[in-house]
Amino acid sequence: MSPMTTMDLLERTIVRSGHRLTTPRRRLLEVMDGLGDRFTADQVLAASPGVGRATVFRTLRLMQELGVVCQVVLDGGGVAYRLGSGGHHHHVVCSECGAVSDFASHDIEDLVAELGRRSGFEIDSHRLELYGRCQRCRATLILD
Ligand SMILES: [Zn+2]
Ligand SMILES: [Zn+2]
Ligand SMILES: [Zn+2]
Structure with missing residues (x-):
């Protein structure tokens, strides 16, 4: 068996919470995973051609509720997001x-x-x- 990837872990958390990992959600999570330690909503949007702004924000909000994404307050007071370790x-x-x-x-x-x-x-x-x-x-x- 191959080792669990970040995507596998995220998928498990999402499915366990009773939500579906739809294709757009999976796309967005893959984008977030590729953006590194932290990312802004605009960066996610820019890296996801064909996915609308509303979908990006809705997905970010849902992922925060599920503990899959957390907010990071940056040095200058701006807010970024980060794929969460949970807890x-x-x-x-x-x-x-x-x-x-x-x-x-x-x-x-x-x-x-x-x-x-x-x-x-x-x-x-x-x-x-x-x-x-x-x-x-x-x-x-x-x-x-
Ligand atoms: Zn440094
Ligand atoms: Zn965090
Ligand atoms: Zn604390």
Whole structure:
């Protein structure tokens, strides 16, 4: 048996949630997979000739609901999307090249719960992105 590809994993998640992986949806996911660490809706649109803007946005929204795509807030405040690893997680974003990695931390989740208790808020959600320079970009700086 050949190893599972990203597309296989995405397909499994989508089908398990009771949705169909229609041809346009599959096309769009393949495009997203090819766009790398993160992508904008416009990039997906530009790379998908014959697929309308509404379909791109509808698919992005559905994929977010299913946890297949997540939002990444960029250094400048813009929003990009990323094929998700599923489950709650956070991002480290490189300010130089835009590379993104996921991380999860029990300590952060505990802190959020504690801050909720202290503030008297019932916290529904939170977002945390870390910005900096990735290893590759730092290596380039040293070599320059
Ligand atoms: Zn993510
Ligand atoms: Zn970088
Ligand atoms: Zn968290």
